[in-house]
Amino acid sequence: MNYAEDRLDRRARADKTGATVAEEITTDLEKAHHVIQTHFIYTSTGAVSTDDVDSILALIDAHELAGRTLRDCGKIRQSVFHFGMAWKICQLGKQHDTDNCNEWRAVGDYAQIAEIAGFPEIGILALLYYRYQGRLEPFSVTHDESHLSESIGCGCGCGMELCGASPCFIAFPSESNLVQKILDAFEDLERTAFESSLSAHDILGHLALISRSKSPIEMHFQEMNNFLTNKMTIAQPILQFWDNQMESSSMFQKLPTVNMLLLLKLLFTSPFGGSVLTLSCMSIPYLSILLPPSSKEGKRMAKEYKSHNAYFVFIRSLVLGERIKKHRVGKVMHNTPVWDSAFQSRDGQKEKSLSYYFKEVIRDCGSNKSVCVLPRLMFPHPPIYVVGDSHVLSLAWQTLRVDDINSYEHLRTATPFPATGLKAYHLRSSTQFFTHYNFHALLRRLPNQGQNRTIILSAGEIDCREGIGGTLLKGYYRSCNEAVEDTVLKYLGAASEIALEYNLQILIMPVAPHAYRSEKNGKSVGRAKRRETMYLWNKVLRSELKASKWSNVFLLDYEECLQYPDRTSPVGYVLNPCFNADYTHTNNAIVPLVSEAIRNSGCNLNFL
Numbered sequence: 284m285n286y287a288e289d290r291l292d293r294r295a296r297a298d299k300t301g302a303t304v305a306e307e308i309t310t311d312l313e314k315a316h317h318v319i320q321t322h323f324i325y326t327s328t329g330a331v332s333t334d335d336v337d338s339i340l341a342l343i344d345a346h347e348l349a350g351r352t353l354r355d356c357g358k359i360r361q362s363v364f365h366f367g368m369a370w371k372i373c374q375l376g377k378q379h380d381t382d383n384c385n386e387w388r389a390v391g392d393y394a395q396i397a398e399i400a401g402f403p404e405i406g407i408l409a410l411l412y413y414r415y416q417g418r419l420e421p422f423s424v425t426h427d428e429s430h431l432s433e434s435i436g437c438g439c440g441c442g443m444e445l446c447g448a449s450p451c452f453i454a455f456p457s458e459s460n461l462v463q464k465i466l467d468a469f470e471d472l473e474r475t476a477f478e479s480s481l482s483a484h485d486i487l488g489h490l491a492l493i494s495r496s497k498s499p500i501e502m503h504f505q506e507m508n509n510f511l512t513n514k515m516t517i518a519q520p521i522l523q524f525w526d527n528q529m530e531s532s533s534m535f536q537k538l539p540t541v542n543m544l545l546l547l548k549l550l551f552t553s554p555f556g557g558s559v560l561t562l563s564c565m566s567i568p569y570l571s572i573l574l575p576p577s578s579k580e581g582k583r584m585a586k587e588y589k590s591h592n593a594y595f596v597f598i599r600s601l602v603l604g605e606r607i608k609k610h611r612v613g614k615v616m617h618n619t620p621v622w623d624s625a626f627q628s629r630d631g632q633k634e635k636s637l638s639y640y641f642k643e644v645i646r647d648c649g650s651n652k653s654v655c656v657l658p659r660l661m662f663p664h665p666p667i668y669v670v671g672d673s674h675v676l677s678l679a680w681q682t683l684r685v686d687d688i689n690s691y692e693h694l695r696t697a698t699p700f701p702a703t704g705l706k707a708y709h710l711r712s713s714t715q716f717f718t719h720y721n722f723h724a725l726l727r728r729l730p731n732q733g734q735n736r737t738i739i740l741s742a743g744e745i746d747c748r749e750g751i752g753g754t755l756l757k758g759y760y761r762s763c764n765e766a767v768e769d770t771v772l773k774y775l776g777a778a779s780e781i782a783l784e785y786n787l788q789i790l791i792m793p794v795a796p797h798a799y800r801s802e803k804n805g806k807s808v809g810r811a812k813r814r815e816t817m818y819l820w821n822k823v824l825r826s827e828l829k830a831s832k833w834s835n836v837f838l839l840d841y842e843e844c845l846q847y848p849d850r851t852s853p854v855g856y857v858l859n860p861c862f863n864a865d866y867t868h869t870n871n872a873i874v875p876l877v878s879e880a881i882r883n884s885g886c887n888l889n890f891l
Contacts, residue, residue, distance in 0.1 A: 308352050308355065308356055311348055311351075311352040312349060312352045312353070312439065312440070314345070314348065315345045315346070315348040315349035315352065315365075315441070316345075316349070316439075316440060316441050316442075318341050318342065318344070318345035319342065319345050319346065319349070319441050319442070319443075320441070320442055322338040322341055322342050322345075336376065339372060339375055339376045339384075340376065340383055340384070342372050343369050343372050343373055343376065343384060343389070346365045346366070346368045346369035346372065347365070347366065347369045347389070347392065349361075349362075349365040349439065349441065350362045350363075350365035350366035350369060350392065350396065353365065353439055354396060354399065354717050355716070355717065356715050356716070357714070357715040357716050357717055357719055357720045358439060358447070358720075359396065359399055359400050359717055359720045359721070359724070360400070360437065360447040360448075360449065360450060360451075360452075361437075361438060361439040361446050361447040362396055362399075362400075362717075363393070363396045363397060363399075363400045363451055363452050364443070364445060364446045364447060364448075364449070364452040365439075365441075365446070366389070366392045366393045366396045367393050367452045367453070367454035368443075368454075369389045369392065369393070370386065370389040370390050370392075370393045370409075370419065370454050371419050371420075371454055372384075373385070373386040373389045373390075374386065374418065374419045386413070387413070387538070387539045387542055390409055390410060390413040390542070391410070391539075391541065391542050391545055393406070393409055393454055394406030394407070394409045394410050394542075394545060394546070394549065395545060397409065397451055398549060398703075398721075399703075399717050399720070399721045399724075400450060400451045400720075400721075400724060401450070401451070401721065401724030401725050401727070401728055402450070402451040402644065402648070402655070403549045403552065403553035404553060404555070404641055404644060405451050405453065405644070405645070405648070406545075406546075406549045407546065407549050407550060407553065407559070408455065408462060408465060408641065408645075409454065409455055410524070410538070410542060410545065410546045410549075411465050411521070411522065411524065411546075412455045412459075412461060412462060412465065413536075413538075413542075414524055414535055414536060414538050415461050415464075415465070415521060415534065415535060416534065416535065416536050417455060417456075417459065417461045417462075418456075419454060419455060419456070420456050448651045449648050449649070449651045450648060450651075450652075450653060450654075450655070450724070451648045452648070453645055453648050453649050457645045457646065457649050462645075464521055465521060465522070466637070466638035466641055466642065467638065468518065468519040468521045468522045469522070469558045469559070469562075469637050469638065469641075470558070470636060470637065470638050471519060472518050472519070472522065472558035472561055472562060473557050473558040473561075473636075473637060475516050477515055477516065477561075477626035477627070481511075481514040481515055481626075482620075482622070482623055483602070483603045483604050483620030483622040483623050484604075484620075485514075486567075486568050486603055486622065487603055487604075487605070489507065489510050489568075490507075490568065490571055490572070493506055493507060493572065494575070500572065500573065500578075501528060503572045504528060504569065504572050504573065505528070507568050507569060507572050508569070511565075511568060515626070517565065518561075518562055518565060520535070521535075522562055524538055524543055524546050524566065525543060525566045525569035525570055525573065526569070527573070540573070540574065540580055540584060541584065541587075541588045541591055543566075543570065543573075544570075544574075544584065544588070544591040544592065544594065544595045545591055547563055547566055547567075547570065547594075547595060547598060548591065548594045548595075548598065550562055550563035550566075551563035551564075551598050551602075551676075551679070551699075552676065552679070552699050552700075552701050554657055554666070554668065554698045554699060554700045555637065555657075555658075556680065556696070556698070557637060558637060559637070560621075560625050560680060561625050561626060563598070563602075564602050564621060564622050564625040564626070567598070567599055567602045567603060567622070570595065570599075571599060571603075574595070576596075590703070593673075593865070593867075594673070596865050597673065597676060597864055597865050597868055598676070600618070600864040600865055600870060601618070601620075601621050601676060601677075601679060601864065601870065601871060602620060602621045602622050602625075603620055603622055604618040604619070604620035604622075604870070605618060618864070618870035618871055618872050619681065619871055619872070619874070621679065621680050621681075621871075624680065625680070627663075635658055637658075640658045643655075654727050654728070654732075655728060656728055656729070656730055656732065657728050657729060657730050658730070659730050659731075663682070663696060664682060664694040664695055664696045665694075665695055665696070666695065666696050666697075666698035667683060667695040667696070667697060667698065667737060667738070667739060667891060668698050668699075668700050668729055668738045668739070669697050669698065669699050669700065669738070669739040669741065670700045670701070670702065670722070670725055670726070670738050670739070670740055670741075671701065671702060671705055671722075671739075671740050671741035671742045671792070672701065672702065672703070672704070672705045672706075672741050672742055672743075672744060672745060673701055673703060673868065674741040674744055674792065674795070674868055674869070675699045675700070675701050675739070675741045675792075676699055676701065676868070677795075677864065677868055677869045677870065677871055677873055678697035678699070678739065678871060678873070678874060678877060679697060679698075679699040679871070680696065680697065680698070680699070681696075681697050681871050681874045682694055682695070682696060682697075682874075683695045683696075683697055683874065683877060683878045683881065684878050685878050685881045685882050685888060685891065686882060687882070687888045693888060693891050695891055697739070697874075700725045700729075702718055702721040702722040702725060703718075703721075704717075704718050704745065705718045705721070705722055705742050705745070706718065706742060706743075706745045706746045707742040707743040707746050707770060707771070707773075707774035708746055708770055708773065708774065709722070709742075710722065710742065710773075710774060710777035710778060710781065711773055711777050712777065712780065726738075726781070726785050726787075729785075732785075732786075733786060734786065735786055735787075735788070735887075735890045736785075736786065736787055736788075736890060737787065737788050737789075737790065737886065737890045737891050738787055738789055738790070739789075739790045739792060739839070739877075740778065740789050740790065740791055740792065741792040742774065743771075743774065743793075743794045743820055743824075744794045744795070744817075744867075746770055746820075747767075747794055747813055747816040747817045747820050748813055751763070751766045751767055751770055751816055763815070763816060763819065764819060767816060767819040767820055767823060768819075768823050770820075771820060771823040771824060771827065772823075772827070775791075775824075775827055775828070775832075775833045775836060776833070778791065778833070778836045779833045779834050779835065779836050782834065782835035782836055783834065783835065787835065788835045788836075788837065788886050788887060788890055789835060789836050789837070790837050790838075790839050790881060790884060790886060791824065791828065791836060791837065791838050791839060792839050792877075793820075793821045793824060793825075793838070793839065793840065793841070793842035794817045794820050794821055794842070795842065795845055795858060795862070795868075795869045795873075796814065796817055796818075796842070796845060796846060796854075796856060796857055796858045797810065797813065797814065797817075797857065797858055797866060797867060798857055798858040798860065798863040798866040798867075799847075799849060799851075799852075799857040799858070799860075800866060802851070811852070811853045814852055814853055814854050814857075815853050815854060817854075818854040821842050824838055825838060825840060828840075831885070837884040837885055837886045838880075838884060839877055839880035839881060839884060840880055840883070840884070841873065841876040841877060841879070841880040844876050845858055845859055845862050845869065845873070845876075846858075846859065847859035847860065
């Protein structure tokens with residue numbers, strides 16, 4: 284569940300042995316294939332595993348190794364199959380009473396790769412199905428000698444016929460009473476009328492009150508539960524993934540903290556809104572109790588699962604905002620908490636129920652249908668999809684109000700569809716990496732294929748933070764200016780090609796400056812360098828896109844409005860504290876700036 288660390292481990296091994304990363308990938312895949320083909324008995328009716336614990340554990344490790352390796356070279360259809368098989372075999376191991384299977388990790392890896400495949404809803408169902416102690420169907424895999432070659436069929440060379448056949452291999456039973464119960468619970472939550480006046484400000488106040496108590500976390504959790512249940516309707520127990528206080532006799536099992544954080548991310552960032560968004564918001568007060576940053580578990584998450592913990596911190600900031608005295612609300616620029624809109628009446632229209640749509644996706648993936656388009660949701664306005672790195676969440680679920688020259692107001696709900704870890708450099712067509720696959724998988728799922736559409740694209744912050752300096756140090760460029768300019772030009776060229784391929788007009792978000800940080804933590808030199816890189820990045824973006832050189836690509840030019848004077852910064856400014864979410868991302872106080880930037884971008888507002 285730590286794909287960034289997986290890649291660093293492989294790079295470290297390559298550096299140690301003198302091999303290239305590509306050679307290490309080939310070696311790892313060959314190791315996985317050897318174990319898979321050795322520990323399966325092939326019969327005329329299919330393939331079954333050998334019936335001993337050591338073989339089962341070896342198979343789990345091999346499928347996980349294959350999944351990680353294929354993920355890192357962008358072969359996601361094959362990767363999701365192997366991670367799914369690892370989860371299935373874990374359950375076989377549980378039947379042999381072995382505790383070494385780590386099914387929680389297997390289902391987490393599967394849910395995460397399902398998201399990368401472009402299907403966050405499959406990851407959501409997998410984690411909830413696991414929590415409900417759902418059983419996986421016995422697997423029988425057809426083995427075909429012709430599939431031992433990677434160049435034949437859609438597989439990776441493992442010899443398994445289903446490898447890569449589906450855009451998202453479904454590991455759990457497609458026809459299951461438990462899956463239906465989960466979907467029914469979402470439908471029930473969708474129908475719930477939330478009449479409570481409970482606001483994000485109220486939640487923050489109660490969290491502050493609870494934090495002053497020295498009682499155990501279990502008592503804090505119960506106190507928050509009592510507070511919320513007295514004020515609003517809580518989701519059915521089957522959806523209460525944050526509840527780890529159940530009895531041992533419960534039909535549910537506890538989710539490890541990292542799985543809870545992954546599920547929160549999938550719920551909040553998936554482009555469905557409605558009950559999926561409501562559930563993510565509902566979990567935040569409970570998770571805030573379970574995971575205070577200063578606690579032992581909070582520190583462990585920040586150290587061992589940095590990405591998952593960072594998403595939790597960011598999403599919590601977006602959902603609850605920050606405490607502002609009520610008499611100052613409306614008088615100062617501040618984040619608009621997602622909580623305060625997530626529980627409002629849903630007057631939007633939709634073609635199909637969420638339950639029907641999820642079952643349709645499962646059926647289509649099971650039948651190996653190549654494209655599963657998102658439903659046309661109206662929540663509360665037509666969506667404008669915000670695609671790219673984690674910075675897309677700064678706009679998540681907010682209403683953009685764009686006036687045209689005739690004073691007609693276009694209202695759009697900014698609907699997130701992130702490709703976690705996406706760099707601007709990854710948009711190049713030659714890229715073989717999971718972020719590139721993920722990005723295109725998201726675009727293929729957008730509704731209204733074939734029509735003129737608009738997306739907002741965010742990329743570049745990770746390039747500035749960790750990517751461009753590396754190539755400079757290796758001597759590929761004479762100066763940082765040259766490195767930045769070359770990367771931006773490749774980014775815009777790729778974006779223009781993508782706009783043509785998918786019939787899009789693309790609105791490019793600038794890279795927001797980072798917030799002020801103290802120099803006491805020893806990272807001031809690197810941080811200063813990043814600020815210079817971000818300044819150059821936005822300067823080149825502004826120069827290129829104002830000249831209208833790139834077809835159907837437009838700049839949202841609001842970055843200068845985010846600046847706050849700071850003499851210690853090498854560029855003379857940092858992020859204005861009003862826009863700060865977590866020192867790396869902006870909060871959604873940027874929404875009015877983005878709306879104005881869309882109006883002034885030169886794009887065709889009729890395509891919004």
